[in-house]
Amino acid sequence: MRIAIVGAGLAGLTTAWEIRAGAPEAEIDVFEATDRIGGKLFTVPFASGPTDMGAEAYLAFREDATEFFTTLGLKDALRAPSGLPSALYSQGQLHALPSHTVMGIPASSAGLEGLIDADTAARIDSESDAPGIEWTSGEADVSLGALVRSRYGDQVVDRVVSALQGGVYSSLADDLGVRATVPVLAQEFDRMADAGQKVSLSTAVRAIVDRRAASSENATSGEQYRPQLFSTFAGGYAQLYEELAEQSKARIHIDAFVSGIVRKNSGFSLKGAGEGIYDRVVVTTPAPTTAMLLKDVAAAASAELKKVRLASSVVVGMKFAHDEGLPDHSGILVACDEPDVKVKALTFSSKKWPHIGQRGGALVRASFGRFGDEQITRAEEDELVDRALDDLQAITGFDGRAAGLDEIFVQRWFGGLPVYSPEHLVTVSRVMAELDKVDGVFATGSWAGGVGVPAVIAHARAVGRAVIA
């Protein structure tokens, strides 16, 4: 069987690996438009050590991902974080990141002192007395920001929820769906509606938080307890994408931009990728490119997929000679209603990861850019570095210029992440239903089953199995 995969990011390489695992004889060609593999996983060789400029961690409670890395022989490369807390910058000062929330949504005002005003606190604490949320189990998604604003007011959204979601999705909570990005909350609402109970935000969050506390207490007493929330790779994500590429034994063609897929004889050929005829094609590019590539072979799927929008961002990686004065935090998220700073998050990699801290000095990643406010992504490199240093100093007092800036790397991620809007899940299910009708054509990627590394892997592996079924 001859199989073509378009895109050598995490989804493309994982699909290739899975196909090889199930079909040792398959001929696999992977076509990658740029001059490197990995896509949004990108480890840059700083003089001080390998440094991730795209994804830098994964959710370690996703045991499927950890098991997969173990299968790849990478278990010993996994590293745990220091456990230092993250903070929230709002109204010109640092606050503890509220705990006992669901993606920043609290069940009560406790722990939000100083972050929200008294009216907002009273509103949160009396939310369950207000008329219930109109919610029908299993129905269409709604805007997360709009929902939380309608129950708790603007401050919780602008200062907490959007700050957290901006770090994961590069989007404001208003542009994201509840089912699409906080499915556990949607499921709790469904459960309440099905049981004929009043649907209340604070009651739902309380139920989820209590369940989590109970399950972590149970887990603490058992052997399975895994304390850390995140993990990463000692040598950066390059360890993962290089291992996937090697073990897949696929022919990987870089600088190979594919501009279309056409039916030829009983198979497919790829425009811009030589004369090969393939029995199966798997498209793993970002949604708009995938829509463009599917146009001639899966027109209905292509038309649906065009609806998915992308959010851009930029990461400025900075290595300083010393870290005196850098707060003892893993990182800082920035509220969206801060007029004087442009950065949306600061990651103190040398504090967050002991293996990076051991290199000495300070490694800081400054992230900018959200869906709808992407001008910063196009700013000149000098302006971005100045902005990163100014914001770092304004937020923490750490004077990066005085600390000695040894290394800098600016990485722009144009269209880096798909926007998981309230319409997203319906769009994806329609795309998949249309693709199911077309023999030999498959698609996967961060738009399909979630943006996080474990979710991308899970979807790509399922597609890989379907390709050879």
Ligand SMILES: Cc1cc2nc3c(=O)[nH]c(=O)nc-3n(C[C@H](O)[C@H](O)[C@H](O)COP(=O)(O)OP(=O)(O)OC[C@H]3O[C@@H](n4cnc5c(N)ncnc54)[C@H](O)[C@@H]3O)c2cc1C
């Ligand atoms: C800044 C940033 C930070 C992130 N941080 C984290 C994190 O810490 N933890 C986490 O779990 N997730 C994180 N993510 C999300 C995660 O990295 C991505 O969802 C995932 O890597 C996407 O993989 P993919 O293969 O779907 O897409 P991509 O990585 O985009 O791969 C698609 C590939 O297709 C290629 N391509 C595009 N068009 C063509 C064409 N016409 N022909 C041939 N090739 C083409 C591209 O060059 C690219 O290599 C982050 C994402 C970003 C942008």
